[in-house]
Amino acid sequence: MPEILDQARTQVLGDGVGLDQAGVLAVLNLPDEHLPAALQLAHDVRMRWCGPEVEVEGIVSLKTGGCPEDCHFCSQSGLFTSPVRSVWLDIPSLVEAAKQTAKTGATEFCIVAAVRGPDDRLMKQMREGVAAIKAEVDIQVAASLGMLSQEQVDDLVDMGVHRYNHNLETCKSYFPNVVTTHSWEERWETLRMVRDSGMEVCCGGILGLGETVEQRAEFAAQLAELAPHEVPLNFLNPRPGTPLGDRPVVEGKDALRAIAAFRLAMPRTILRYAGGREITLGDLGTRDGLLGGINAVIVGNYLTTLGRPATADLDLLDELKMPVKALSATL
Amino acid sequence: MTEVVAAQRWCDRCGEDASATGHESCAVARTLEPPRYCPRCRRRMKVQVLPVGWSAVCVEHGESRG
Numbered sequence: 001m002p003e004i005l006d007q008a009r010t011q012v013l014g015d016g017v018g019l020d021q022a023g024v025l026a027v028l029n030l031p032d033e034h035l036p037a038a039l040q041l042a043h044d045v046r047m048r049w050c051g052p053e054v055e056v057e058g059i060v061s062l063k064t065g066g067c068p069e070d071c072h073f074c075s076q077s078g079l080f081t082s083p084v085r086s087v088w089l090d091i092p093s094l095v096e097a098a099k100q101t102a103k104t105g106a107t108e109f110c111i112v113a114a115v116r117g118p119d120d121r122l123m124k125q126m127r128e129g130v131a132a133i134k135a136e137v138d139i140q141v142a143a144s145l146g147m148l149s150q151e152q153v154d155d156l157v158d159m160g161v162h163r164y165n166h167n168l169e170t171c172k173s174y175f176p177n178v179v180t181t182h183s184w185e186e187r188w189e190t191l192r193m194v195r196d197s198g199m200e201v202c203c204g205g206i207l208g209l210g211e212t213v214e215q216r217a218e219f220a221a222q223l224a225e226l227a228p229h230e231v232p233l234n235f236l237n238p239r240p241g242t243p244l245g246d247r248p249v250v251e252g253k254d255a256l257r258a259i260a261a262f263r264l265a266m267p268r269t270i271l272r273y274a275g276g277r278e279i280t281l282g283d284l285g286t287r288d289g290l291l292g293g294i295n296a297v298i299v300g301n302y303l304t305t306l307g308r309p310a311t312a313d314l315d316l317l318d319e320l321k322m323p324v325k326a327l328s329a330t331l
Numbered sequence: 332m333t334e335v336v337a338a339q340r341w342c343d344r345c346g347e348d349a350s351a352t353g354h355e356s357c358a359v360a361r362t363l364e365p366p367r368y369c370p371r372c373r374r375r376m377k378v379q380v381l382p383v384g385w386s387a388v389c390v391e392h393g394e395s396r397g
């Protein structure tokens with residue numbers, strides 16, 4: 001057993017204290033033959049500190065495309081020649097999407113908009129949309145609307161949005177290679193306001209943007225410092241027309257190493273499979289991740305791409321004897 | 332017959348001539364993506380992805396769903 005896994009067994013599994021950056025890096029550098037042991041330990045950590053439940057979430061795009069920012073992975077930036085056109089979802093369709101999501105047994109419904117930050121029109125749409133969902137659907141509402149002002153944070157709390165997603169996307173040292181229209185620190189500032197407001201913080205990122213393994217470890221350590229309630233882990237799905245459109249996808253074993261390492265850095269967080277897992281890991285890898293530290297999934301489609309059918313994930317959870325977290329348990 | 336050919340004139344993923352070669356990767360990608368270009372006129376469509384399914388609207392040829 002490699003030394004780092006022995007250390008993690010005592011420190012993370014035993015005491016619930018996450019690995020630091022050097023420890024995460026050691027896990028990310030483990031040779032293939034030790035990957036199963038790392039995944040098993042990450043799974044044990046998840047079972048001990050989070051339990052067997054899996055949090056299921058659906059997401060929908062309220063405002064798609066035409067974003068003024070230049071995140072190099074994103075097909076919704078209006079600055080690239082991506083084929084994604086700008087479109088708004090109306091409130092009845094938003095409520096219908098929440099209903100479809102609730103039918104899968106999901107307890108979370110995240111409303112997302114491709115913006116730098118919300119304007120008055122978007123906040124008004126959110127207020128109407130969240131009220132309409134709460135009146136008709138038994139589900140918790142989360143939001144992801146970019147960078148916020150303090151007033152907007154307060155408004156979202158007032159609407160009853162219980163969790164806010166704002167991804168740091170990658171580590172601080174690599175961020176300027178991925179985004180030039182705003183800074184990592186600006187993102188951090190929004191996260192700080194969200195945390196202070198009492199809303200749950202959801203913050204993760206994308207692996208495979210061209211960051212080094214060291215920078216992946218840096219990212220895990222920075223997330224651990226933020227201590228988000230939830231960390232969505234995406235793997236780059238290279239989008240046509242974006243600056244990262246020709247990048248290779250993350251190799252399956254590296255993705256699994258990252259899952260184990262992020263779990264060992266953050267024993268208590270909700271670690272969610274988000275976008276890109278279908279192309280990076282396929283069906284088999286999805287199972288390996290759920291047995292290697294993941295305890296939450298996005299089911300159904302994503303914002304501009306499609307996922308595998310919700311039933312495929314729900315059947316897998318059933319087979320793995322992992323109960324879907326119930327609404328009452330999240331309130 | 333003419334109708335069928337016209338309906339598949341353009342690749343709905345990359346927007347290039349559908350009769351040219353090289354769309355195998357588009358076909359694979361389309362299993363996890365909605366269409367982006369109208370296959371009849373090549374216009375970029377307004378596409379809304381929903382948790383279950385998607386809808387795509389061509390200003391000229393109307394809505395398709397999947």
Ligand code: SF4
Pocket residue numbers: 067068069070071074075076077113114115116146
């Ligand atoms: S801010 Fe969000 S929607 Fe806009 S380009 Fe960046 S990732 Fe895409």
Ligand SMILES: [Zn+2]
Pocket residue numbers: 342343344345346347353354357
């Ligand atoms: Zn094509």
Ligand SMILES: [Zn+2]
Pocket residue numbers: 369370371372373374389390391392393
């Ligand atoms: Zn058309």
